[in-house]
Amino acid sequence: MRVSILGAGAIAYGLAAYLAEAGHDPMLWSPSGERTKALATGESLTATGAIEATVSVRIAKDCKEAVATADVVMIALPANGHKKVMDAAAPYLREGMPVIISSHSSFGALYLSRQLAQRKVSLPIVVWGTTLVTGRQSGPTEVHVASVRQKLDVATLPFDAMDQGFRLCTTLFGDRFVMRDGMLAIALSNLNPQNHLGIALLNLTRMEKGEQWSQAGNVTPAVGRFIEALDAERSAIAARFGIAVRTVEEHFSLSFHVPMGTVSEMNQEMDRQGRGGFGPSTIESRYVLEDVPFGLLPTVFLGKISGNPAILHEAGIAIFSAAYGRDLKADNDILPALGIEGIGKVDLENLCRKGF
Known part of the structure; x- marks a missing residue:
């Protein structure tokens, strides 16, 4: 699947490495454009630690390109950047296109839901209780992945998209997801x-x-x-x-x-x-x-x-x-x-x- 990751920090890099190794096609978009400059020239992304891989990753020139070319969009950056990224992506998200928030924070899914409702666009928003990976960037094209979590809590907004969201996450990241009783449960699951x-x-x-x-x-x-x-x-x-x-x-x-x-x-x-x-x-x-x-x-x-x-x-x-x-x-x-x-x-x- 073509997965566009909105973010370019350690978590985004770790997700991109995982997806590429699993046979998917990740794309990164850096809101500032700074972090992905080296990758945009064609350099490979190297992951060490819990993920050992050197992979090719596509780089989007802007948010519009990232969303337009994706089957799935992931939001993976610190929470203080979520609103800005949601505002940038909302005009381009299509009916039914899944969005995964890694990890969900401060009722961000509700904010995105309201932005989409104003456009009369309906889609499943998948919320994670925490990140799939932990780690640190060790360079502009390198990430050290300290851990890949065995279990990850997941829910969707709206709740009736839960089965679809669970299947999507399992397809992308394997059998590690635990369905929780709605977005409110996820709001109380990030420890x-x-x-x-x-x-x-x-x-x-x-x-x-x-x-x-x-x-x-x-x-x-x-x-x-x-x-x-x-x-x-x-x-x-x-x-x-x-x-x-x-x-x-x-x-x-x-x-x-x-x-x-x-x-x-x-x-x-x-x-x-x-x-x-x-x-x-x-x-x-x-x-x-x-x-x-x-x-x-x-x-x-x-x-x-x-x-x-x-x-x-x-x-x-x-x-x-x-x-x-x-x-x-x-x-x-x-x-x-x-x-x-x-x-x-x-x-x-x-x-x-x-x-x-």
């Missing part, structure tokens, strides 16, 4: 923001001083307990909505292939195996600048609607905003554009089933 809150907040001086430090190795018992408490808040909110979500322990075990244990025990095992990775070496990190406004804030929003406040999540937003000297909530450009502040629980549940 990265809560985990990164615990990791970044309790290691913030390491980040600010630019140290090289083992991320998993520094998920000590105290950090692990904090992450588990954050997870308990998220799980309680999901229960109020009657939604089953994966626990943080299941997440670490399935994502990083370690035996089930406490959060700290599993991270220490990853560190012992040499797979702990390095934590951020700057406070200008997505762990804060992306995950606080686009990950923690929606969980706080759902906590208020459900009547089960996310006290630790909300405190994390306030603490980081104080440490950074600015209101990080204001960086979220999707929730204000949706205008669903004050929506009731039943109305939100219906919207997350049907879209606009």
Whole structure:
């Protein structure tokens, strides 16, 4: 299949390498045009680590070309770029053309649904609870893939496109997808923001001083307990909505292939195996600048609607905003554009089933 990936960071590169190795035909579009300059000259994309491959990848000159030549469109870039990319792609998306959001954040699927409804275009929007791969770009044509997840939560908007979305994801990426009960379940299934809150907040001086430090190795018992408490808040909110979500322990075990244990025990095992990775070496990190406004804030929003406040999540937003000297909530450009502040629980549940 011809799969156009809107984004050109580590996740987009990892997806492109996976798809090409699986016999599909990926195309990358960089919103800035900078990251793909070398690939646009005909250089190959090289992946190392969990994916070992050197592949050819097509490069789109603009968003219109990327969408026009695709069977499937994927959105794969940090959440603070989702609205911009959705705005760029929406005029060109065709009736019935699937869009996959990797990974879904801050009710972005609802925003895209509303943009398409204004054009009277209907299509399945497939939302993932997290990314297929983890890793880092190691050069303009290189990506190191640290992990390919064994299991990945998936849902669709509208909900009645679930079977179609599940089959599509399996065709592209193999038998690893777990169907969840709608987009609202996915909104409560991305564990990265809560985990990164615990990791970044309790290691913030390491980040600010630019140290090289083992991320998993520094998920000590105290950090692990904090992450588990954050997870308990998220799980309680999901229960109020009657939604089953994966626990943080299941997440670490399935994502990083370690035996089930406490959060700290599993991270220490990853560190012992040499797979702990390095934590951020700057406070200008997505762990804060992306995950606080686009990950923690929606969980706080759902906590208020459900009547089960996310006290630790909300405190994390306030603490980081104080440490950074600015209101990080204001960086979220999707929730204000949706205008669903004050929506009731039943109305939100219906919207997350049907879209606009």
